[in-house]
Amino acid sequence: MSQVKEEFQQFYRTIAGSRFSDWLEILPAQIAAWCLQNRTELDKWQKLLGKLPSLKSSGIDLLNQVRVGSETDVDDYTRKQIIGLLQQFKPWRKGPFHLHGIHLDTEWRSDWKWDRVLPHLSPLRDRNVLDVGSGSGYHLWRMRGQGARFVVGVDPYPLFLMQFLILKHFIGDADVYQLPLGIEHLPPLKQFDTVFSMGVLYHRKSPMDFLSQLKGLLRKGGELVLETLVVEGDEQRVLLPGERYAQMRNVWFIPSPAALEIWLQKAGFSDIRTVDISTTSTDEQRSTEWMTTHSLQDFLDPEDSTRTIEGYPAPIRAVVVAQA
Amino acid sequence: MSQVKEEFQQFYRTIAGSRFSDWLEILPAQIAAWCLQNRTELDKWQKLLGKLPSLKSSGIDLLNQVRVGSETDVDDYTRKQIIGLLQQFKPWRKGPFHLHGIHLDTEWRSDWKWDRVLPHLSPLRDRNVLDVGSGSGYHLWRMRGQGARFVVGVDPYPLFLMQFLILKHFIGDADVYQLPLGIEHLPPLKQFDTVFSMGVLYHRKSPMDFLSQLKGLLRKGGELVLETLVVEGDEQRVLLPGERYAQMRNVWFIPSPAALEIWLQKAGFSDIRTVDISTTSTDEQRSTEWMTTHSLQDFLDPEDSTRTIEGYPAPIRAVVVAQA
Amino acid sequence: MSQVKEEFQQFYRTIAGSRFSDWLEILPAQIAAWCLQNRTELDKWQKLLGKLPSLKSSGIDLLNQVRVGSETDVDDYTRKQIIGLLQQFKPWRKGPFHLHGIHLDTEWRSDWKWDRVLPHLSPLRDRNVLDVGSGSGYHLWRMRGQGARFVVGVDPYPLFLMQFLILKHFIGDADVYQLPLGIEHLPPLKQFDTVFSMGVLYHRKSPMDFLSQLKGLLRKGGELVLETLVVEGDEQRVLLPGERYAQMRNVWFIPSPAALEIWLQKAGFSDIRTVDISTTSTDEQRSTEWMTTHSLQDFLDPEDSTRTIEGYPAPIRAVVVAQA
C-alpha cells in the first residue's frame, strides 16, 4: 500500500507546517482506519497503479481542460497499455481527461459545469480550496488551473481516490490532494478560503447539518459554492422523493432555489446568490465507452423528458454562491 | 442525589429482566454522565424533593385527568407548604395536575391534546410505551391510566425530570419512568409497542433522522403517534422559518400534513393516517400563575391572529398515526 | 445464546438494587462485547448445556463438599448421558464435584486448599464475596456453603464459565454467579467484604498493579485472601523464572512470603498474616480421567522432586490474609 500511503504522508507533511496543522489531531487516525478497512481493494489497485508508465509530457493544460501531453509523446503500444489499465478503473463518471492522446470521455461533461460555475467565483488565485464530493477529482485540477495554492478534495469511495491518483501520476502536481473521507469526518477547521460542494446536498439525509458543516470548514468571509438539484417553486417548496429519484436511491430533500437560499441563511451564510439554473441535458450526462451502464436518458420518462421515470420533475441544477 | 439515583436503579432492575435488557449496555453510563454534569442542580432540587410530605390519598384518577386525593386529605398548613415547594419548580408547562386540592394549572391544557389523540390509538392496555419529549410527564400518567403496562418518558431537561418525580411521589406508581435523555441517546431497541412524540419534530435539525430513530425504537408492527406543527399545502410544502418562529428559537422544518406523510413513508412507516389537525388556541396555551412568562398570545401578530409576530402562519398542529 | 444471556440478566437485576449498582455503568457493555467475541464457541456450548436433564435432587451439600443428590436419584441411562455431556467440557481442573452419584474427579483437590484456607477466614456468613480467578467455580460453592450472601467469581475463559453453569444447573442456587472477566475489567467498587484470589498473582505481569486492583474491590476493612506460589527466603527474595516454570508459560514474579508481605503493605493492606505455607503434592494436583493431559508429576525433575524440570524450586504455595 506504499504509494497511497506516501500520498497521505506527503499531505501530512504539507499541513503540519500550515494553518491546517490542527487537522493532524484526527486525520491520520481516520486515514489509517480507512486503509485497514479497504486493505484488500487497495492492494489490488496499488498493483495496477504501479504499472502506469512514467512519461515525459509535452505540456499540461489545466486552464481550459484537463490535458496532459499529446498523442506524439507516446507510442501506440504504450498507449494501448495505458488504456488497458485505465479501463480497469471504470466507471469513469467525472471528466473528461486527455492523457497523451487518450480521450477519456466520462459520463459527465464536468467541464460544462465548470464553465457555468467559474464566472461567478471570487478569483481562486492563491486560495486554499476544498471540494466536498470531488469524485474522480476533475474539478480539483480546474481549480488548480485557476491558480489555487492548495487544493483538497474529499470523497469516501476508494475507486475515486484511485482515479485521482492516476491523474496525479500523469500531471505530477504536488499541491493537489484527495482524501477518502466523508464530510462527517472533517473537523470544523474554519480555514478554507473557498469550499465547493457540487452534487452532494440531495444525497444528505440532513441538509441543514450538511450546510452547517460546510460553514464550519470556511474561514470567516470565505466563499461557498454549492451546486445541487432543485425544483421550481417558492420559498416553501421542497421535494422529498420516494424510494428512488431518476433511479438513484439515497436522494433526500430537493428544495427550490428560493427555499435553498432560506436554508443557507439559516445556516449562517450571507450574500447568498443563485447564479445559475440549468436543466441537465442528455448531452451533459450520458453513457460513454468509459461508463457503459445506464445514464440520464434511461432515467427519464421516455414519453416526457421533463419527468423522471418515477414521475418527478426531471433534474434541474442550481449553483448558489454564499459567504461564510 | 440518592432519591434520583434510586429511581434510576429501580429502572435498571425493571429492565434487567425484560425484553429491554440490552438497554443496560449503554444506559447506566449515560445516566451517570448526566448526573455528574448536573450535580449542583440536582443536589439543590434533591433537597426540595425531600421536603415533600408523604400523604395518604383518598383516590387517584389517571383515566379522566391526573388527580391525586382531594382537598380534605390535607390541612391548610400542609397544602401551603406543598404549594410553596411546587412553585420552586416553575415554570410548569404541561398539565394540569390536581394534587390534594391544589390545582396546578399549567401553560398547556395537555388534556385537550390527549383527548384529540386518544380516540385514534390502538388500545394501550398492557403495552410498553415510550414518550419522546415527555416534558413534565403529564401524558405518561394518562397512558398509564389507559392500562399501559410499562411507560417510559425521555426528556433531557433536569427541571422536567424533577417535575415528573414530584408527581411520582404523590401518585406512587412504580411502573412509570422518565429518563433525562435526548432521542439521540436511545439505541434502536425495536421493542416498544407504542411510541409517542408530541411537539418535538420541528425542534429537530434533521427530521428524517428523527423519524428513523423513532422507527428504530418500535417493534415491527408497533404504533407511532406523532404530533407536530404543520403548514397548509401539498406534498411539497415545507416551511423553514428564520431565526425565530412564534418567538421560539430552534424551530426547523415545518411540513404540510401531506409532506409529513411522505416523510414517514420514506422512513419506512406504513398505514399512515393524519387523524387530527387543529389550530392551537390561546385557551389551550396561555400564561397561568404556574407559568407566568409570555405564552402563545404574545407570540401572535396582535392585528392578525392567523400570523405569528414574525409573519409566519400561526401554529397548526397535526396528529399522525403510523405503523412501524 | 439465551441461557448464558439470562444468567447475565439475572446478575444485572440482582446488582441493580444493591450496593453494587454502579457496576452497571460498565459491566453490561463488557459482557456484550465478550459474548460477541466468543459467539461461535458459546453457541456450540449453549446447545450442549440445553441437553442437561432437569433432575430432582435428594439433597445438596456445599458445606463439606460440593455434592448434589445421590446415585439413586437417576437411572443408569441418564447418568451415562450426563457423563457424556460433562466429558465434552474437559479439562476439569478444579473440583471435585459429586453429581447424582457421578464422581467428577478433577486435576486439583481444591477441597484440600479450602480446608487449609477456611480456618483463617473471617466468617463468611452474610458477606458479599468475590473470587478472582475462580476457574470452574468450585470455591464459589464452598463460600456459599459457609453462608455468604452474594458470591461472584470472575474468570476470563469461556470453558470455565460453562463448567460453572453446569454446576449451577444442578445446584440451582440463584445467588452465586460467575462473570467472564479479567480483573483488569473490574472497576474499583470498594464494596466486597471478602476478596479471594488463589493461584493468580504469579500469572500477572505486574503484581503490584494486581494487588492495588484487589484492594480497590474491597470495602474499607474488608478481607483479602491471597494464595500464590512462593519461594523460600527473606524480604528481598523474588524469583522471576525464564520462559517456563513447571512447564507453565506466563509465570512472572514469585516472591518469598516475607517479600509478599512487604508488597501487600506497599499496596495499602494492613494486619497482614501468612497463615499457611504448603508444598503442593502430586496427590493434590494430578491427572485424572477428567483431566487426562500432563500434571504436576510430569513437571517436576524426575530425579529430584524438590525441583521443577527447569531446575527451579518445586511449587510451594502460601496463603496470606490481610485487611483493606
Added chain:
Amino acid sequence: MSQVKEEFQQFYRTIAGSRFSDWLEILPAQIAAWCLQNRTELDKWQKLLGKLPSLKSSGIDLLNQVRVGSETDVDDYTRKQIIGLLQQFKPWRKGPFHLHGIHLDTEWRSDWKWDRVLPHLSPLRDRNVLDVGSGSGYHLWRMRGQGARFVVGVDPYPLFLMQFLILKHFIGDADVYQLPLGIEHLPPLKQFDTVFSMGVLYHRKSPMDFLSQLKGLLRKGGELVLETLVVEGDEQRVLLPGERYAQMRNVWFIPSPAALEIWLQKAGFSDIRTVDISTTSTDEQRSTEWMTTHSLQDFLDPEDSTRTIEGYPAPIRAVVVAQA
C-alpha cells in the same frame, strides 16, 4: 501558546516524511490533550520564553559538554536578564549547561553519567535515538553531539519541556526534540536505533511492562541503554522499599544487576551486558544555586553513608546495554 505549538508542528512535519510517520496516528491528539490540560501553566511560561534574547553565539560544543557561546558574546546587562529568566525555571536538575558564560550548575553532574555510559554504546552517528525520561534534555544534546541524526526525548513534566526549549532556543538545532509524554503514551514504533532510559525503571510500578514497552520502541537489532538503581545480590534479589526510598515516594522494584539481566532476557532482549556499576556520590548529586532544596546528602543516614535515612542500601546505579 504559539511557540510550543510551532515546536510540535515542526516535529509532525519532520516525522510525516520519515519511518516514524505512523506515529501521527496518535501523537497530535495526545499533544493537543496535554496542551489543553496544561494551558494555564504553558501560557505563563510561554511569556517568559518569549523574553529570551536572540543572540549570535561564538560557537557551540555538544561533544565535550553542553556549551553555547562564551562570556564575551553578551553584555552584563543581558546576562543578568537571562539569569533572571533561567531562575524562574528552577529547579534545574540535569546538566550542567554553559550559556554565554553563565554556568548553569544543576543538581546532577549528568556529564559524569554520560562519561560512564558513552564508552559502551554502539556509535550514535546517523542513528535515530530516543531518551525515555529525558528531564531537562541534557543527554539529548550529548547524543546529538555524537552525531545522532534524529534525537527525541520524552518526559511528561511541563517544566522539563520548558527547560529543554530554553536550551533549544540558544543552541538552535532543529533535529533534537522533546515531547511531553510518558512511555505509556508511546506506540510500539519498532523504529528507533537506540533507546535510552536512565533513572526511570525504579519509578515504574510494573518494571516488566516498562521493559516490554522499551523493546517495542526499538527496531530489531536496536540497542537499549538502561540505567537504574540496583542492590547487591544474586538473580533472585529484589528490593521493594516501603513508602519512601532516599526520601523519594514512588520508588518500586530495585533489582540486583543479576536479577535485572533476567528481567531483560524475559522481556526478549539478548546480548545483555552490565557495563557499569557505581555508587552515586554526593559530588555527583547535590544542591546548587540552581537547585536549592535538599539533595542526596540529606537523604543518606548521617551516621552511615552506605544507608539511606530509611535504612535501605544507599543508591548504587548500574548501566545495562542490551539488544532488541
